[in-house]
Amino acid sequence: MYQTIYHRPSSVDEAVSLFAKGSEAKFLAGGQTLLPVMKQRLASPSDVIDLGKIKELQGVELSGDVLTIKAGTTYFDIMQNADVKKAIPAIAYLTSVLGDPAVRYRGTIGGSIANNDPAADYPAALLALGATVKTNTRSIAAEDFFQGLFTTALEDGEIITAVSFPVPAKAGYEKMRHPASRFALTAVFVAQMKSGEIRVAATGASQSGVMRVPAIETALKANWSPAAIDGVSISASNLLADIHGTAEYRANLIKVMAQRAVAAAS
Amino acid sequence: MGVEGIGARVVRKEDKRFITGKGRYVDDIKLQGMTHAHFIRSPHAHARVKGIDSSAALKMPGVVAVLTGQEIVDDKVGNLICGWAITSKDGSPMKMGAWPAMAPETVRFVGQAVAVVIAESKNLARDAAEAVVVSYEELPAVADVHAAIKSGAPQLHPEAPGNQVYDWVIGDEGATDAAFAKAANVVKLDVTNNRLAPNAMEPRAAIADYDAAEEHFTLYTTSQNPHVARLVLSAFYNIAPEHKLRVIAPDVGGGFGSKIFIYPEEMVALWASKKVGRPVKWTGDRTEAFLTDAHGRDHVTHAEMAFDANNKITGLKVKTYANFGAYMSLFSSSVPTYLYATLLSGQYNIPAIHAEVVGVYTNTTPVDAYRGAGRPEASYLIERLMETAARQLNVDPAALRRTNFITQFPHQTPVIMAYDTGDFNASLDAAMKAIDYAGFAARKAKAKADGKLRGIGVSCYIEACGIAPSKAVGSLGAGVGLWESAEVRVNPVGTIEILTGSHSHGQGHETTFCQLVAERLGVPISQVSIVHGDTDKVQFGMGTYGSRSAAVGLTAILKAMEKMESKAKKIAAHALEASEGDIVIENGEFKVAGTDKAIAFPMVALAAYTAHNLPDGMEPGLKESAFYDPTNFTFPAGAYICELEVDPGTGKTSFVNFVAADDFGRLINPMIVEGQVHGGLAQGIGQALLEHAIYDASGQPVTASFMDYSMPRADDLPSFNLSHTTTLCPGNPLGIKGCGEAGAIGASAAVINAITDAIGKNNLEMPATPDRVWRTIHAA
Incomplete structure (x- = not known):
């Protein structure tokens, strides 16, 4: 690790002003990506601004049909939270299969979506549920927030403060775990919104990161059942291929995971 | 047996210090005035070192020295040795290129050191290493064993034309050909034994401390055999005579074979400590472990087995290409020869065997002994062949094994080994009973109704352990007594x-x-x-x-x-x-x-x-x-049976049951024996389902971290159902056979035999990843 200056602000405003003062500052959330990258000397921020002690970034609120998870809430706390389990159990489940216990004690939802790893779990939930990303300056629809591999709509120095999820009628998540990293080799989040809209998102599959799967959405709109997806054809072009899974395999997984997510949806 | 005597399940005395963090590993040791080494390693699989400019690094704070490969050669530190001489079938000795501790001219694998920075702290050494400019001229590289032996392939060492180290044979070719000529049935199989990275929990480390007044070195190192390290460092590497070199291997966090060998880093630390006049410490990180710890396995084999009309094996022909990586590591030459081909008779009466092993250089990390060392490769091959034969001959796989079991002891195989004792039927009986083999068909039918493909796989392994009689291994080319x-x-x-x-x-x-x-x-x-x-x-x-x-x-x-x-x-x-x-x-x-x-x-x-x-x-x-000095090898043996289900939608394997019935002779502490079997099974199952050290065609490693290299985790493994049958080893007074490697030797074949049974297709390479299994299921 290269030398850096560590800061621990107690408010979002303080964090923003510290960021402005640093020459190449980085926000630190749970540190599950930034710290390993720094240890490998692949990142050398001048300043590391730890958001972990900011109280306003912690907690979960359920208000009517909106579940709001503050950005600094750890996976473990999300997984255990009664409101999350009640309102959107698919999110509690997704969190329980994310990483391993050590990762879940440290990692945060804000850190995950800010990094936008193409195989991360949360982006699928945000996109499928049509969530809204709240920052210190604005609200961004999930659709607009994720902009490709490791790329988001966030401006320099902008801090995610919370994610608001509309509570769906039904939602489900199924994941084929990457055998080594335990990210998603391919995972699918399906949601039937209270409006009747069907939204399906896949992560770990596409070369351009988390994506909607319109063919499956159409099939499920006609008939919300695993069997409805049998006849759907998913193209392998533009899908990721590596030593753990060919593009054809990932295309198959999109279908199979979607079917199982529908079966598991509640 | 007393409460703490032989056969008692005594809780491990050493665990108190390990589980309370009081273990004392090399990296825990700090000496007065100690400096820290950071190696500069080649990013290329094959390149000429054109120049090393350390002028900027030498001006950096805390930098004590930057030492290069040319300097270690100039100081006449010996090249690394291979300690077991193998003779090719044409009578020529094996052909080896020189392996200097740091490369003065040519690098031949990614991670090979070209220079070392010695500094006041680890971080300062690393900072300075980034300022050392090494210019390389890239050369064509080859990583695959078949590509390496083709004409026109990039050549690694001028001493080894065609990248061939040796072409070695064992057994009676004429008798084997005659058996095949008369065979009622011949079963053929191509298998790859996948390359593995050993991944001991503690990475390798060394501290060298030179006392100029006494002209005496002390080396703290992560070694499985400190005396052998001292012997080799003294006799071959010109570091110091034995009475002027003390080697200490304190608590060591796992080895699995990878810490047998004397590596360049210890040699450089010793040499550098004398040069800089201060103690030098090096602790490898995980990336260095992936790049430089000797890998294991990496065989490509074609085998044929001949049967008579009564399903008795009459002959076995094997041809194996063994990938040695870029240099011949300390015991590498013996692994695919005397530790592999001598076990090709398995548990079976095979009247005629002929095996040929071609050892090949590639631009990859050197390969050497890893838990099992040659015996997993032999056992996997034979047990995949037996399963393939049972399918081809349409007989029950367990019954085919029984038809061919050796039942009279001692038994002289056609490939050197004389098995002293054993009861292969007893271990197979125990395993079949434990897994309810007879009830499998009903369970398979029920699983099918649930949309799952269920399979069962048998593996009856034998290994030669307790190595070994010094006179015997000496006659086979070993450089040491055992x-x-x-x-x-x-x-x-x-x-x-x-x-x-x-x-x-x-x-x-x-x-x-x-x-x-x-x-x-x-x-x-x-x-x-x-x-x-x-x-x-x-x-x-x-x-x-x-x-x-x-x-x-x-x-x-x-x-x-x-x-x-x-x-x-x-x-x-x-x-x-x-x-x-x-x-x-x-x-x-x-x-x-x-x-x-x-x-x-x-x-x-x-x-x-x-x-x-x-x-x-x-x-x-x-x-x-x-x-x-023992009079013979010992021959642990056993039967493993694996029952599992494959999800046809994803190709994912889930274990239903895994039973292991081992014959280790007398057990001193059954609890520790069980722990050894658990660990071995984890590594064997890891090889079958998860682990694979992969290089791309240009020799770049693509699995150099745990984000890509799949180490087995607890939730990848079943609960193991263990039992023991016992025939006491007649070769030593305690009747002990050894238990450390069995799991890693026997498990892989049981898993692959079970998956191929489940999916109804016989050709499936390790690791059987979900992707690979799914593609095999759906292949035309």
């Missing part, structure tokens, strides 16, 4: 120190070795300590590998104990005014048999040291040593 030494020191107060050449790096020797003492003397194990891992303390030792510590190392302790007991009995008899022949040892006392006359062991010890009243002519003291 005996073991021990010393029993009884202190004047009756406590006992056992000094052993068997290093413990996870095996639990500090407990099991004490149990032998408890068994013989009836003293509590708290009165006994085990000393190992320091060449200044222990007289000599060949170290721990090849499942040899109990069969060879513990027998050496037994021999020393017998000498000590003999003297102690004389002292006791003298004190009790009895005849030596009437003295018996019970519960920590020396008694006159049939009387109530007794003297406690500590009093015997005290008498030996006060020497006030010893038998005439007896020397004072109570300390004996022994060297033990």
